[in-house]
Amino acid sequence: MAANTLLVELGVEELPPGAIDELSDALAEGVRRGLTEADIDAGEVFAYASPRRLAVQVHDLDDKQPDRDIERRGPALAAAFKDGQPTKAAEGFARSCGVTVDQLIHLETDKGTWLGYREQQQGEATTSLLPAIVQKAIDALPVPKNMRWGASRVEFSRPVHWLVMLYGNQVVKASALGLEAGRTTRGHRFHAPEPIELAHADDYLAALEGAWVLADRDQRRERIREQVLAEAEVLDAEAVIDENLLVEVSGLVEWPVALTGSFDERFLEVPPECLISSMKANQKYFHLLDEEGRLKPLFITVSNIDSAFPDQVIQGNERVIRPRLADAAFFYDTDRKRSLGDRAPELAGVVFQKQLGSLSDKAHRNAAVAAFIAGGIGGDVHDARRAAELAKCDLVTEMVLEFPELQGIMGRYYATYDGEHHEVALALEEQYLPRFATDAIPQGRTGLALALADRLDTLTGIFGIGQRPSGTKDPFALRRAAIGVINILVKGELNLDLRELLELSAAQHQELPYAEGLVDEVLAYMLDRFRAWAADEGIEAEAYLSVRARPVTEPLDFARRLRAVQGFTRREEAAALAAANKRVSNILTKQEHDGDIRVDAAQLQEPAEKTLYEAVESCRDKVMPLFAEARYSQALDALATLREPVDHFFDQVMVMAEDPAVRRNRLALLAGLQALFLEVADISLLQQ
Known part of the structure; x- marks a missing residue:
C-alpha cells in the first residue's frame, strides 16, 4: 500500500495561551486513536500549535485499510439440510451472505460442523474515513469554554476561520465546525496576512516559517529561550526563565522577538518578589539578576512582531510596566503603615x-x-x-x-x-x-x-x-x-x-x-500516604505492607523501618526467613497460641530446637539494644543469621509433638522468634 503525509489544521482567532498545549495534544491523540481504531497504519504523529492554529501532521499514513478475511458462521450442518435438501435456515443464511447455498463452506469446530461463508473484505480508502476520524477528534477536544460567533450555531473556544485537510497533495473532502476543508492556510497576522496555498502536506512547517510563523511548539519555545539568554548575556545579567511562563509566552506569539526594557531603579526598594510577580503575572516579562543574585531594573519582553522600530516597542512596554510597578510600590508602602x-x-x-x-x-x-x-x-x-x-x-x-x-x-x-x-x-x-x-x-x-x-x-x-x-x-x-x-x-x-x-x-x-x-x-x-512516599523512595510495596502491618505511629520511625526492610529484601536469606515467618504465623494462628514466648530450656529435646533456642537468645541480646536505638538495618542483619538454625528446626523437629508441654514449649520458641522480627516489621508479608 502507498503511504503519504496527512495534515489537519484548524485556523482560529487567538486561543487562550494556557489551553493551547492541552488542545493541541488532545487533537493529535484523537486523530491517532481514530486511525488505530480504523486499523490504518501510520508513522509518527506530530502536534503543532500556535495562538492562531491547532494542527496535526501524520507521517507515512497508508492510503487504505488492509484487506481482511471475513468469516461468518451459519446454522449447524444438521439443521441446514433435511433429506439432502437445504432448509430455510440454510437458504436464509446464504441469502444474507449474497450467495447460493452451494457456495457456502463447512466450518469444523470442537462443537460440530456448521455452514459458513468466507470472503475477503476490501479495506476502505483512508481519505473516505478521515472526515469521521477528524470530526470525532474535534468533538472530543477539552475546550475550556465554548463560544459562538456571527450568525453561526457552531461552537468552539474561539472563532474558527479556516480548515486544512491534506493527504499528500490531495484535499480531503470533509467539513468541520461549519467549514469545508481546503489547502489554504494563513501566516503571521501582520507580517504575512495573505492566504497561503499548500501544495503538499509535507510543506506545512516550511511554508509557515516562510510566512513568519513557527508552528512547532518546542521550536518556538527554544527560540524564545535562546533569545532571552542572548539578551541577558549582552547585558552581563542572568535571565530567570520560569518554565510555566515560557509556555505561556510561547502561547502568545507566532514569531518571537525578545527585547530588553528597563524601569526606574527607585522601584528596587520594593521587595523583588513583588516586582517579579507584577512583571510575570501582568506583562509576561522575564526578569534579570546581577552576579550577586539581586534583581536588576531590567526586563525582557517577547514581541510577536519583528518591528522595524524596536525602540518604540520597548518604550511602549516601559510605559505599561511603570504604573504596574507603581501599584506594587503603593501596596507595599500602604501595607507597612499597619503592623501584622x-x-x-x-x-x-x-x-x-x-x-x-x-x-x-x-x-x-x-x-x-x-x-x-x-x-x-x-x-x-x-x-x-x-x-x-x-x-x-x-x-x-x-x-x-x-x-x-x-x-x-x-x-x-x-x-x-x-x-x-x-x-x-x-x-x-x-x-x-x-x-x-x-x-x-x-x-x-x-x-x-x-x-x-x-x-x-x-x-x-x-x-x-x-x-x-x-x-x-x-x-x-x-x-x-x-x-x-x-x-x-x-x-x-x-x-x-x-x-x-x-x-x-x-x-x-x-x-x-x-x-x-x-x-x-x-x-x-x-x-x-506512606505508600506513595515509599514508592518515591524506591521502596517496594511488600516492604511497605510489612511495616504497615505493625502499629507504628511515628513517621520517622516508620521511614527507618521501611528502609531497613527494603535493604533486608536484598539479602539472600530474606526469602527463606520470610517464608519461615509465614509458616510460623500460620502455625501460631492455627493453634491459637496465646503469645507466650517463655521457653523452658529443660523441655528442649531435639538438637535442632536447642540450637535454634540458643541462636534466638543470642540474637535477642544483640538486637534489643539496636531496636531501642531504631537501628533496624543492623538488627535485621543480625536476625538474618537465624536462617540456618530456622531451616534445620523445620527440617528436623515436629512442632506439634504429642506431649502438650513439649508442644507448648516449641510454640513459645517460635513465638519468640516471630516477636524478634515483629520488632521491625511483619516480614512474613514479604511472601506476598
Whole structure:
C-alpha cells in the first residue's frame, strides 16, 4: 500500500495561551486513536500549535485499510439440510451472505460442523474515513469554554476561520465546525496576512516559517529561550526563565522577538518578589539578576512582531510596566503603615470553612499545637505561638490581595519590618513548605512547628466535618497536607508521635460532627500516604505492607523501618526467613497460641530446637539494644543469621509433638522468634 503525509489544521482567532498545549495534544491523540481504531497504519504523529492554529501532521499514513478475511458462521450442518435438501435456515443464511447455498463452506469446530461463508473484505480508502476520524477528534477536544460567533450555531473556544485537510497533495473532502476543508492556510497576522496555498502536506512547517510563523511548539519555545539568554548575556545579567511562563509566552506569539526594557531603579526598594510577580503575572516579562543574585531594573519582553522600530516597542512596554510597578510600590508602602499584629482582628471576618470558623479561629488552634510541637523539637514556644497568631495576617494586605502567590513571602517582609523575631518572620514564609512532594521543608524550628500545626488542623477539621477526599475530589488538598506532614517529620528527623499530635489538634476544635473515631481515621489515612512516599523512595510495596502491618505511629520511625526492610529484601536469606515467618504465623494462628514466648530450656529435646533456642537468645541480646536505638538495618542483619538454625528446626523437629508441654514449649520458641522480627516489621508479608 502507498503511504503519504496527512495534515489537519484548524485556523482560529487567538486561543487562550494556557489551553493551547492541552488542545493541541488532545487533537493529535484523537486523530491517532481514530486511525488505530480504523486499523490504518501510520508513522509518527506530530502536534503543532500556535495562538492562531491547532494542527496535526501524520507521517507515512497508508492510503487504505488492509484487506481482511471475513468469516461468518451459519446454522449447524444438521439443521441446514433435511433429506439432502437445504432448509430455510440454510437458504436464509446464504441469502444474507449474497450467495447460493452451494457456495457456502463447512466450518469444523470442537462443537460440530456448521455452514459458513468466507470472503475477503476490501479495506476502505483512508481519505473516505478521515472526515469521521477528524470530526470525532474535534468533538472530543477539552475546550475550556465554548463560544459562538456571527450568525453561526457552531461552537468552539474561539472563532474558527479556516480548515486544512491534506493527504499528500490531495484535499480531503470533509467539513468541520461549519467549514469545508481546503489547502489554504494563513501566516503571521501582520507580517504575512495573505492566504497561503499548500501544495503538499509535507510543506506545512516550511511554508509557515516562510510566512513568519513557527508552528512547532518546542521550536518556538527554544527560540524564545535562546533569545532571552542572548539578551541577558549582552547585558552581563542572568535571565530567570520560569518554565510555566515560557509556555505561556510561547502561547502568545507566532514569531518571537525578545527585547530588553528597563524601569526606574527607585522601584528596587520594593521587595523583588513583588516586582517579579507584577512583571510575570501582568506583562509576561522575564526578569534579570546581577552576579550577586539581586534583581536588576531590567526586563525582557517577547514581541510577536519583528518591528522595524524596536525602540518604540520597548518604550511602549516601559510605559505599561511603570504604573504596574507603581501599584506594587503603593501596596507595599500602604501595607507597612499597619503592623501584622494590628491586622489579626480582621481574620475574624475571613472564613476558613463554614463549619470550622474563621482564619482567626484557625490561628488560635494552630497556636496551641505549634507551641506544643516547638517544645518537643527544641524550638521556642513563644516564637511558635506568635508565628501562628501572625501566620495568616498577610492574607488581608493589599499586596497579597493583588498577588495571592506572595502569601507567606509578604508575611516575612512585613514581620521583619515590624521588628518581629527573625524565627517568627521566617516561619510566616516557611509555613507553606513543602508545597509539593519533592519541595524543601522549613529550616527553622518555628517554621517546622507552624507548618505541622497548620496541616494537622486542616486534616482533623475537614475529616471531622465529614469532608473526606473521595476519588479525584480533594478540594482542601488533604492528600498534599498529609504527605507534607510526613515529609516534614521524616526529612526533619523529628521523633514525634502522629497519634499524639492528631489528638491534640482534634481537641482544639470546639465541635466536630464526626469526632468519634476521628484520630484513628486520620492516622490511617496519613499512614496510607506512606505508600506513595515509599514508592518515591524506591521502596517496594511488600516492604511497605510489612511495616504497615505493625502499629507504628511515628513517621520517622516508620521511614527507618521501611528502609531497613527494603535493604533486608536484598539479602539472600530474606526469602527463606520470610517464608519461615509465614509458616510460623500460620502455625501460631492455627493453634491459637496465646503469645507466650517463655521457653523452658529443660523441655528442649531435639538438637535442632536447642540450637535454634540458643541462636534466638543470642540474637535477642544483640538486637534489643539496636531496636531501642531504631537501628533496624543492623538488627535485621543480625536476625538474618537465624536462617540456618530456622531451616534445620523445620527440617528436623515436629512442632506439634504429642506431649502438650513439649508442644507448648516449641510454640513459645517460635513465638519468640516471630516477636524478634515483629520488632521491625511483619516480614512474613514479604511472601506476598
